[in-house]
Amino acid sequence: MERAGVRLMGKKLLIHNDKVANIHTLDVYRAHGGYASVEKALKTMTPDQVTDEVKKSGLRGRGGAGFPTGMKWSFLAKPEGVPRYLVCNADESEPGTFKDRYLMEVIPHALIEGMITSSYALGANTSYIYIRGEYFYVARIVEKALAEAYAAGWLGKNILGTDFSHDCYVQVGGGAYICGEETALLESLEGKRGNPRIKPPFPAVAGLWGCPTVVNNVETIAAVVPIVNDGGEAYAKIGIGKSTGTKLISASGHINKPGVYEIELGIPVEEFIYSEEYCGGIRNRKKMKAVVAGGSSVPILPTELILKTAKGEPRLMTYESLADGGFATGTMLGSGGFIVMDEDTSIVKNLFTFTRFYHHESCGQCSPCREGTGWMEKILKKFLNGTANESDVDLLWDIQSKIEGKTICPLGEAAAWPVAAAIRHFKQEFLDVARSKKFVDVSHYDRLNKINA
Amino acid sequence: MKVTIDGIEIDVPKGTTILQAARMIGPEVAPPAMCYYTKLKTSGGYCRTCIVKVTQGSTANPNPMPKPVASCRTEVMDGMVVENNTSPEIIEARKGVVEFLLINHPLDCPICDQAGECKLQDLGFQNGSSKTRYEFKRREFEEIDIGDKIKLHMTRCILCYRCVKTADQITNDRVHGVIARGDESEISTYIENIIDNDFSGNVIDVCPVGALTDKTFRFKQRVWFTKPVDAKRDCKTCCGKTRVWLKGEEVVRVTARKDQWDEVEEFICNACRFDHKKKSDWVIEGPSPIHRNSVISQNHYEHLNELKVQIMKQQKALGFMPIDKQP
Incomplete structure (x- = not known):
């Protein structure tokens, strides 16, 4: 399969070895230069130097928001005697996104290596990889890789004979999109209901168990490996x-x-x-x-x-x-x-699918998202049932505008933006569907709802 | 710290939230709050009715905040400028929130015991629209019992989390919480009828709507036909200071006393609330202060209370000390 085929000009840093046989095992990964960043960081660099390289690299969070990673790391509070945590956000659930799964499935050691190097930079002796519930088999792969890393001394006490000790754990989520929001993830990791927290305080000050915490996406953490190996400046030259x-x-x-x-x-x-x-x-x-x-x-x-x-x-x-x-x-x-x-795609049906997702995944904590997402889904269903009126387009627009920016976490925006954009760019299609009164059968979607209920 | 809300400046201590600062100025600038409750730690932030616009973050950083903020959970900064009722944007946004709160609310006020003292009724009256744009079936749940004295009518709930926070804070073991998610979330018990706690009844008082009601009072009386009086008794478990709701000589209900923001002054125990329903159980201190806009005051207390205030003013002017305040 020509997935991710080699591009002559394109430089690949994360999945360049994805076609190597057994790259998921420690031996093969190590033979291809794996864990070099841990050696380099722990033996030749101070934690601050690692952070500086990440800052120089210009790396931005790969989970979606694009916040500069080095800056996020430098915000981490470092009070004496209080543990700090690194949490890897592997709750990849956004429809259309499956890159983290691929990375963890194929090269799990790339993530673990990044976790160790990043934890060293942050001074975190414990880290967690929070994997979404639906990725249970991926969690197995990562756990197996973790066990290999422990056995080879890359994790545990006094790694490489230095005084840096580190433990890394895998936690599987219960299957909620909202737990990809970093504070909901922390709540879930603490064993509570995955509701986003009200900020401030931000995790950098009071995160997991109330301690300073950095939450980074899988790809972000994996990108720390080439940054440390080749230097932040070399990384910054790309792009x-x-x-x-x-x-x-x-x-x-x-x-x-x-x-x-x-x-x-x-x-x-x-x-x-x-x-x-x-x-x-x-x-x-x-x-x-x-x-x-x-x-x-x-x-x-x-x-x-x-x-x-x-x-x-x-x-x-x-x-x-x-x-x-x-x-x-x-x-x-x-x-x-x-x-x-x-060209054959129905934007209305696509929007219904997206909105249905956000309705299903709303945590229900704050009113605009809890009530608004369901309302929008019901209206979009009318378009598919052939019962919508032209005025429903304006109503949808009004509802999304009353969700956006009024919620505790960004799920409100995530639900409102697709509706706004679809109407902004494809309003005529909505009006045409409303006028045509054609019935589109989406009853098979409801079967899934019944299973979940 | 100096903060300006709707053009009125006030000096408040560090750590004060915008909502608290606005309440210090007065009810005319205080945003409505459906989930925030001063006495419950970590309450607030959920309902979004108290959102305000921060047009200037602080003197040090005069940038406006990009989104409306929940005033109940945002602390003031020195030099902050806040717009509440003066911002058309906020008025519109609040209208939206009220609409969201109402779309799945059954509007069964005619048969709801909370009618007349319901915060959602007030909020809808002040900020809502007289029409609904929601044409779908409203959410329904089965009624359940939380213990033998409390009825949970989840269909009316607006998920303010106050009862959960109350149970967390003032009882030893919280036995109810939120299950399911999104618009299917519900307050529920893991195992029904297992509530056995001296203070569990307070969840009724903190509930802003008719979701949690007193089974000993259900369907007995409309609140505006009853007379609230402040009463007390010697109680070993709680403060014993309550509000007793009378119908003629009959005590139809006992609740905690509430302040001008409709928040409980002191939590009371279940024995006071549920088991002392004789007038002779109580020493009556006098009529309870009821706001003149409340439907309850339509029933004669307003002028009595007004009279009491006038008398006290005159006493004060004459240098007269009431007997119970004399040293």
């Missing part, structure tokens, strides 16, 4: 502007070659979709209709706006370029869940 390094993209939808690709940030979107190295164009020789560029919560863009910005410049795969034009004409890189839709 464009403030979008440095490489990024894993989960490409799915109506493309010829769906899969996980590691790209250099800065390649044109058009190249990513149509080149043979990546998505290989739209399947069945269809035309492209729209793209959701960063996981289901980011605004959908029609073809003309995803390939070129409103100013007519080619749109690039960077945090800045994808966001160019704000939400009026732009979107976000998000978690890199790249969903391509062809």
